[in-house]
Amino acid sequence: MKCQQCERPATFHITELEGGKHSELHLCEEHARQYLTQGEAEQGPASELAGALAQQMAVSQAAEGLKKLDSRACPVCGITFFDFRNQGRLGCPNDYVFFEKELEPLIANIHGETVHKGKHPKRGAGGTQQRTELIRMRRDMKEAIGQEDYERAKELRDEIKRVEEQQS
Amino acid sequence: MTVELNDLTHTIGEWLRASGPQADIVMSTRIRLARNLADFPFVTKASEQDRADIERLLREKLLHIKATSDEFMYVNVGDLDKIDRQFLVERQLISREHAEAKGARGVVIDPREQVSLMINEEDHLRIQCMHSGLDVRGAWEQINRIDDLISEQVTYAFHPRLGYLTACPTNVGTGARVSVLLHLPALVITKQIEKVFRSLQKISLAVRGLYGEGSQAMGDFYQISNQQTLGRSELELIEQVGDVVPALIHYEREARDFLIKESQQMLHDQVSRAYGILRTAQTISSEETMLLLSKVRMGVNLGLIDDLSLLKLNELFIRTQPAHLQKLTGSELTTADRNIERARFLRRYLNNEGNGGLN
Numbered sequence: 001m002k003c004q005q006c007e008r009p010a011t012f013h014i015t016e017l018e019g020g021k022h023s024e025l026h027l028c029e030e031h032a033r034q035y036l037t038q039g040e041a042e043q044g045p046a047s048e049l050a051g052a053l054a055q056q057m058a059v060s061q062a063a064e065g066l067k068k069l070d071s072r073a074c075p076v077c078g079i080t081f082f083d084f085r086n087q088g089r090l091g092c093p094n095d096y097v098f099f100e101k102e103l104e105p106l107i108a109n110i111h112g113e114t115v116h117k118g119k120h121p122k123r124g125a126g127g128t129q130q131r132t133e134l135i136r137m138r139r140d141m142k143e144a145i146g147q148e149d150y151e152r153a154k155e156l157r158d159e160i161k162r163v164e165e166q167q168s
Numbered sequence: 169m170t171v172e173l174n175d176l177t178h179t180i181g182e183w184l185r186a187s188g189p190q191a192d193i194v195m196s197t198r199i200r201l202a203r204n205l206a207d208f209p210f211v212t213k214a215s216e217q218d219r220a221d222i223e224r225l226l227r228e229k230l231l232h233i234k235a236t237s238d239e240f241m242y243v244n245v246g247d248l249d250k251i252d253r254q255f256l257v258e259r260q261l262i263s264r265e266h267a268e269a270k271g272a273r274g275v276v277i278d279p280r281e282q283v284s285l286m287i288n289e290e291d292h293l294r295i296q297c298m299h300s301g302l303d304v305r306g307a308w309e310q311i312n313r314i315d316d317l318i319s320e321q322v323t324y325a326f327h328p329r330l331g332y333l334t335a336c337p338t339n340v341g342t343g344a345r346v347s348v349l350l351h352l353p354a355l356v357i358t359k360q361i362e363k364v365f366r367s368l369q370k371i372s373l374a375v376r377g378l379y380g381e382g383s384q385a386m387g388d389f390y391q392i393s394n395q396q397t398l399g400r401s402e403l404e405l406i407e408q409v410g411d412v413v414p415a416l417i418h419y420e421r422e423a424r425d426f427l428i429k430e431s432q433q434m435l436h437d438q439v440s441r442a443y444g445i446l447r448t449a450q451t452i453s454s455e456e457t458m459l460l461l462s463k464v465r466m467g468v469n470l471g472l473i474d475d476l477s478l479l480k481l482n483e484l485f486i487r488t489q490p491a492h493l494q495k496l497t498g499s500e501l502t503t504a505d506r507n508i509e510r511a512r513f514l515r516r517y518l519n520n521e522g523n524g525g526l527n
Contacts (some may be wrong), residue, residue: 113400
């Protein structure tokens with residue numbers, strides 16, 4: 001398929017939803033970028049994300065597969081893939097691990113690379129497992145309080161304190 | 169802390185000092201790093217309590233870092249009124265998103281306004297360094313040192329293969345955005361600017377306007393920055409942006425030479441008219457002010473105006489912004505009143521009637 005604006009092949013297939021109606025656009029990379037950055041200069045990176053996502057989705061998850069994928073939720077922060085697609089923001093560091101398979105092509109699309117070549121932090125982020133565990137426990141504690149299960153909340157609070165002290 | 173914030177209204181900020189290399193064309197160089205704490209959800213998924221904890225934790229650690237000879241100061245952005253938040257946006261110390269966000273958030277700044285550390289923006293921490301003129305190396309050395317000092321105090325979310333983890337995958341890896349703000353009026357007049365944009369996009373650099381709505385730049389100011397953050401080292405990224413700027417400076421100078429040679433009269437007339445309007449107008453919008461100041465700035469650089477310095481002009485750019493005007497007058501003004509106040513300020517300042525009655 002050719003780009004609607006020029007002779008190059010269309011690699012971006014964008015579906016616009018407006019007032020209940022939807023229209024499809026088929027564009028080459030350059031025209032897709034122009035289209036997506038119209039009137040949102042501050043949104044540079046985000047619109048690029050939208051473009052990359054649109055492309056990835058068009059590479060065609062069948063509706064059924066997409067539905068299944070959308071409902072997957074990170075066990076640490078609770079964000080679903082649908083939430084991510086909607087707002088373009090992830091919920092916690094663990095999402096990069098949990099949604100690895102889905103994010104990988106997206107990241108390759110945005111950056112052209114998938115391996116970090118830059119600096120490393122002074123303090124090793126070792127024990128990632130334990131780190132994300134803290135996020136999950138804080139979330140569970142909030143839920144426990146919401147359900148007025150104060151015993152469980154107290155247990156979790158003590159546990160969080162213990163892990164925090166271990167780490168600092 | 170508001171007392172200290174008010175003090176800033178009488179200063180101008182490092183990036184506008186017009187003292188760095190190529191400052192006639194390059195206004196400023198800015199680098200920012202996106203960082204997150206390893207054991208909290210990203211800001212989008214953080215509860216109110218989480219945000220408050222992140223804010224407290226980072227504030228305590230950041231205020232004790234000895235990164236500059238001056239003490240850092242802390243501004244609780246959540247506590248500020250709209251004008252003060254807008255004021256910080258105009259000085260580029262916080263982003264528009266940070267100003268408009270909800271919940272616990274703040275910014276740590278050094279009094280010279282070279283360093284700003286935003287807490288709870290899109291990421292837990294956005295480290296930013298701004299230098300006058302073209303100085304990607306200098307800005308990088310400073311920000312790298314600050315980042316190292318912080319990372320001795322807190323544990324960042326970091327993945328061995330993906331690097332620094334960020335709320336948006338467009339920032340993952342180095343989390344680094346390197347931007348250079350350029351004043352390119354001659355390329356605009358000679359209609360070569362579109363060509364420049366296209367070639368920059370081909371090498372994956374983003375271009376956008378300063379304070380401008382949409383992609384339309386205001387007053388011929390353009391910001392160029394890297395889009396890719398993963399798969400290249402920080403040094404490669406700063407080189408990618410830093411290497412292309414001298415070429416743009418060269419094109420802009422060529423276009424200026426061409427204009428001086430081919431149409432000096434037309435140019436001199438345009439510049440003088442712009443200067444005339446700024447000195448006599450009774451009411452003027454910020455858009456028109458930016459456009460006219462841009463022309464006058466070019467006139468100063470080409471020697472067509474000799475009674476104004478770049479520093480003074482940069483000062484006018486910042487002080488005629490809406491929040492700055494309102495802070496100077498000490499009251500909230502409607503758009504119409506601002507336009508009158510802006511014109512009055514410009515008349516006083518440019519007609520040598522004291523320093524606009526400010527200091």
